[in-house]
Amino acid sequence: MLAGFRNLSGTFSLLFSSSAPSVLPSVLSLTQIHCFLTSRQSSVHRHPPTRCLSRSAPSTGPMELKEALQVLEQLAPLSLAESWDNVGLLVEPSKPRAIKTILLTNDLTDAVMEEAEAVSCDLIVSYHPPLFRPIKRLVQKDWKQRLAIRAVEAGIAVFSPHTSWDSVKGGVNDWLVAGLGSGQVSVLSQALGGASHSHKLEFMVRNTEELSAVEEELKACDGGATLQFSGSRPDSSSLHGSITCSDSALTPSVQMLLRHNTPSQSLSIQKLEKPPLLGHGQGRLSVLDHPVNVATAVQKMKTHLGLNHLRLALGAGKTLESSVSSVAVCAGSGASVLSGVKADLYVTGEMSHHEVLDVAAKGTSVILSDHSNSERGFLTVFRERLAVRLPAEVTVLVSKADRDPLEVV
């Protein structure tokens, strides 16, 4: 009978922990099942993306686009991107084309597109998404639409990782904070696991026949795709059922259970917490192993970012000789992520005049590099990581035409 249920369960796992352990030695208890599910949901945390590559050794020969995208997403899962972002494959040519040349750029501009065409690029990886807001037409007068059309006509794919690179452990923000030297680094805005199963429903059924019927109906609620099922027999007169389901499957699952007499009287619903993905998230705080003074911090960041000039706002009561033992960074435009963070120094690309005044008044000094100058240097780091995971025939280039639109004159 138990084996029969297991067969019936299809994509579900139907388990009985207390009724007959001796005949089902491999069965897990509900607690164990919960741990199993939790560990599956936490898999990104337990196996940092930079170390869980399936393509352990580069193969030979040209790559298909989907293979290149797999490698890119293994290096920084798109699930780490912010919900408001527009990451992933943004332009896909109609004709399949072997990927032989990949061009990395911070921004996709006309100059970078010309460079891409000149080097016969097959795939542009643009850190900032060139297509961000929804568009209702594709015309020449809008420069971003013009670039998208040009990419399509040239048969060049465009991929954008944006905040997935900011968030991933070892990504843009870890690279940025490393400019001040080694330290105890923590994440400012913790990334959470994108667990597909967000709710747990528990209920009783009278017998195995009802359990089977309920299970079949639950499968129909969500195509069986996002439901997981377990059952146990706390006493001889009833069975305990439990499912975890996605947000989208919650309402139809509850509606279905309420149509059954015993489940409707015993139904309880729990919202499951998403697990923190340690090391991943927006912004970084580093307590430096070797504190420096403000002047040295500026010099170190100039060297790290490859810039001759930075802008500095000294915190209230601070001088160039004041000690910096903690630094908070956020690549790009960092005011919201850095807001309220206690540190001797903030490093980011841009903040508004009033945001800088607020921070400096609290005694925190601020280094601004201009937006993309706080991001662009990571392209070189990423190029190395990507190249070793691709066949030798694939060339990965960092754009020479890409630059911040602002310069000190």
Ligand SMILES: [Zn+2]
């Ligand atoms: Zn940015």
